[in-house]
Amino acid sequence: MTTERQPPPCAARLWLFLGALNALISVAAGAYGRHGALDPAGREMFAIAVQYQMVHALALLAVAWLASRCDCCRLLTIPNVAGGAFTLGILLFSGSLFWFGLYGLVPVEGAAPAGGFLMMAGWLALMWHAIRPRPAR
Numbered sequence: 001m002t003t004e005r006q007p008p009p010c011a012a013r014l015w016l017f018l019g020a021l022n023a024l025i026s027v028a029a030g031a032y033g034r035h036g037a038l039d040p041a042g043r044e045m046f047a048i049a050v051q052y053q054m055v056h057a058l059a060l061l062a063v064a065w066l067a068s069r070c071d072c073c074r075l076l077t078i079p080n081v082a083g084g085a086f087t088l089g090i091l092l093f094s095g096s097l098f099w100f101g102l103y104g105l106v107p108v109e110g111a112a113p114a115g116g117f118l119m120m121a122g123w124l125a126l127m128w129h130a131i132r133p134r135p136a137r
Contacts, residue, residue, distance in 0.1 A: 009067060009068060009070065011075075011080050012064045014064075015060050015061070015064035015083045016060075016061065016064035018057075018083070019057050019058065019064060022053055023054060023058070025053065026050050026057055029053070030050040033047060033049075034046075042100075042101035042104070043101070046098065049093070049094040049095075049097035049101065052094055052119070053094040057090070059082075059126075060083060060086050060087065062126075063086065064083075066126075078125050078132070079125075079126075079129060082123075082129070085118045085119070085121040085125060089117075089119035091115065092108075092111045092114050092115025092118065093111075093112050093114075094115070096111045097112060
């Protein structure tokens with residue numbers, strides 16, 4: 001008897017793709033930040049942005065794994081909420097720091113703190129996923 005493996009849910013593939021994409025961008029931005037024509041302040045902003053982007057790219061890979069284990073087809077699952085928070089957090093936090101490193105200007109007032117808050121919200125969602133009560137199977 002053979003059992004065919006089901007393909008991972010669409011959300012899992014999305015989080016895997018976004019995690020890998022953000023890791024790729026983080027490596028490329030790190031190389032540019034280290035070897036590009038940036039002033040010392042710009043270099044520091046790039047280094048912080050790269051570090052946070054890479055950590056949260058890896059978190060997105062964990063979200064992809066959690067989403068692949070979910071046997072439901074709902075959009076609003078805890079892993080999906082965490083993945084959305086991480087993705088928007090990366091965009092706002094790291095994106096703002098990259099912009100500031102390149103141009104010396106704050107692109108949108110409050111974007112970096114909002115991005116940091118979203119990153120923390122993603123970690124809180126994963127914590128909730130770990131400790132939440134589950135129905136008996």
